[in-house]
Amino acid sequence: GRMGREVVGFRLDARYDHWLLDEFQDTSPGEWTGLVSLLDEAAARDDGSVFVVGDRKQAIYGWRGGDVRLFDEVGRRFGGDGQLEVRTMPRSWRSCPAVLELVNRVCGNREMIRGLFGDGLAGRWPWEEHSSARPGLTGEARVEVVPKGGKEDRLVGLLEQLGIGQRELTCGVLVRTNKQVRELAAL
Numbered sequence: 001g002r003m004g005r006e007v008v009g010f011r012l013d014a015r016y017d018h019w020l021l022d023e024f025q026d027t028s029p030g031e032w033t034g035l036v037s038l039l040d041e042a043a044a045r046d047d048g049s050v051f052v053v054g055d056r057k058q059a060i061y062g063w064r065g066g067d068v069r070l071f072d073e074v075g076r077r078f079g080g081d082g083q084l085e086v087r088t089m090p091r092s093w094r095s096c097p098a099v100l101e102l103v104n105r106v107c108g109n110r111e112m113i114r115g116l117f118g119d120g121l122a123g124r125w126p127w128e129e130h131s132s133a134r135p136g137l138t139g140e141a142r143v144e145v146v147p148k149g150g151k152e153d154r155l156v157g158l159l160e161q162l163g164i165g166q167r168e169l170t171c172g173v174l175v176r177t178n179k180q181v182r183e184l185a186a187l
Contacts (some may be wrong), residue, residue: 017048024054024074028065032073043078050078056126057107072124090128096139100130106143152187 019042021027021035042048052074059068078084092100106112108129114122140162146154155173164171175181 025059026066102141
C-alpha cells in the first residue's frame with residue numbers, strides 16, 4: 001500500500017543522490033510513477049543528479065507497458081528552469097555505415113512516419129542524421145518484405161548468401177511474434 005511505498009521511498013531517498021536511468025524508452029508509466037518522487041528529490045538537491053539515457057527508435061517493449069512519451073514527461077518535469085540538458089548521440093561507435101544509412105532512410109523519413117503513424121507521432125518525432133564513428137566497418141542492412149508462401153526459403157537463401165554458418169558473423173532477423181521466432185529457429 002501507500003505506507004509501504006513511502007517507507008521504500010524514504011530508505012532509497014536516504015541513500016541515493018544520483019540516479020541513472022538507462023534504456024529509458026522501455027520505461028512504463030507504473031515504473032515512472034514509482035521513481036518520480038525520488039528523482040524530483042535528487043534533481044532538487046545541489047549535490048544530486050538525474051541522468052536519463054534512451055533512444056525512442058529502440059522502443060520495443062510497448063507490449064509490456066514501455067512508453068516513449070515519458071521522454072516528453074522528463075522534459076516537462078525537469079526542463080522548465082534550465083536544469084535539463086539534452087544531448088544527442090548521432091555518431092555511433094556500434095553500427096557500420098550501411099546500418100546507419102538504412103536507419104536514416106527509414107527513421108528520418110517524416111512523411112513515411114506520418115503516413116504510418118499519423119500527425120501526432122510525426123510531430124513529436126525528434127530526428128537527426130546518424131553517422132558511424134567507424135567508417136571502415138563493413139556490414140549490410142536490408143529490409144525485405146516476403147510474401148507468406150516461401151518466406152522460410154527466402155530467409156535461408158539470404159543467410160546462406162551472407163555466409164552465416166561459414167564465416168564469423170552476427171546477424172539479426174526481426175519478426176513480429178514469438179511463434180515466428182520458434183518457427184525460424186527450427187530451420
